[in-house]
Amino acid sequence: xxxxxxxxxxxxxxxxxxxxxxxxxxxxxxxxxxxxxxxxxxxxxxxxxxxxxxxxxxxxxxxxxxxxxxxxxxxxxxxxxxxxxxxxxxxxxxxxxxxxxxxxxxxxxxxxxxxxxxxxxxxxxxxxxxxxxxxxxxxxxxxxxxxxxxxxxxxxxxxxxxxxxxxxxxxxxxxxxxxxxxxxx
Numbered sequence: 001x002x003x004x005x006x007x008x009x010x011x012x013x014x015x016x017x018x019x020x021x022x023x024x025x026x027x028x029x030x031x032x033x034x035x036x037x038x039x040x041x042x043x044x045x046x047x048x049x050x051x052x053x054x055x056x057x058x059x060x061x062x063x064x065x066x067x068x069x070x071x072x073x074x075x076x077x078x079x080x081x082x083x084x085x086x087x088x089x090x091x092x093x094x095x096x097x098x099x100x101x102x103x104x105x106x107x108x109x110x111x112x113x114x115x116x117x118x119x120x121x122x123x124x125x126x127x128x129x130x131x132x133x134x135x136x137x138x139x140x141x142x143x144x145x146x147x148x149x150x151x152x153x154x155x156x157x158x159x160x161x162x163x164x165x166x167x168x169x170x171x172x173x174x175x176x177x178x179x180x181x182x183x184x185x
Contacts, residue, residue: 029080031107031114032089034144034154036078042144042154048074049145051081051158059164060134063096066141066158067127075122078146082107082114083130086138086160093136096129138162 029036054065068081082091091113097104101123104112115128130141141158 029078029116029144029146031080031082031091031105034080034082034142036144036146036152038149040150040152043151047145047153047156048072048147049076049143049153049156051141051143051156053141053158053161055161056159057162057164058132060132060136062132064130064132064161065127066095066130067125068143068145069125070123073124074147075124076145076147077120077122078117078152079126079143080105080114080116081128081141081143083139083141085136086140088139092139093133094131096131098129099126101126102128132163136163 035042048071050069050071052067052069055062058064066081068076068079070076081095083093084090085092091107091110094110094112095102095104095115097112097115101118101121102115103118105114105116107113117123117126138160140160143156144152144154145156146152
């Protein structure tokens with residue numbers, strides 16, 4: 001009987017997490033390479049996911065809504081999302097965690113510099129808020145999205161966001177320019 005209990009314990013501990021799917025207790029996505037810590041190869045086909053952002057321009061302190069969404073009914077179980085300068089390989093800015101399916105990650109000793117899945121539930125969409133830092137150049141949001149243990153995509157990119165560093169954009173990311181008619185302001 002004791003031997004049977006030991007077998008059940010080993011089976012549950014070793015095989016059950018893999019059967020139930022991503023993420024395993026120790027599965028994570030590397031902050032730098034954005035690769036999951038298991039042996040599958042990334043997909044080379046076009047990803048069935050997109051990253052949408054609320055604004056094209058930003059100033060330090062602006063809050064940008066960032067949404068990672070499935071294009072079809074495929075869903076996803078895991079992800080890692082970061083903002084990176086164009087040609088950069090280090091996350092910039094911080095995320096405000098607002099979705100219960102997300103959690104902040106610490107990359108390069110910066111709290112909440114990346115956002116990831118908080119559970120292995122299948123998700124169609126997650127939304128988070130990114131806070132723009134000072135002294136940053138054009139950037140994109142970049143993600144790894146894990147559909148299941150065998151299918152994941154690395155390097156999914158948003159459109160490019162541009163810092164304005166001027167008084168022409170208010171804290172919401174919208175223009176606050178004066179409009180002049182017949183050259184009278």
